[in-house]
Amino acid sequence: MVNATKPADQGTSLRVASQQALGSRWVTILYVAFCFEMGVFLFVFPWVSIWHHNFFLARYSWLSVVAQNYYVRGAVSGMGLADIYLAFYELWRMLGTLGLGSSRAPR
DSSP states (O other): OOOOOOOHHHHHHHHHHHHHHHHHHHHHHHHHHHHHHHHHHHHGGGGGGGGGSSSHHHHHHHHHHHHHHHHHHHHHHHHHHHHHHHHHHHHHHHHHHTTTOOOSSSO
């Protein structure tokens, strides 16, 4: 079979592929930033005073008892740590894809 693609078409497809890769990098960067920020928020928020003063706890008394439980607060903080870990993992994976995450010296 003969490849009927013109060289100009191949250049266009390379440009489209590089634009998609750039877009994918931006989505990954936004995902890393979102995961890190959400992780820090979930890690810290259960231990500040505003955790006890909100609409839902004032409205539903049973929810106030649950929210003040240290195990629930720890679980929320644990989810925050998981989000922070996910952010660093995705950043490491993205840098490895770009060839920047290698810890070995080139030979």
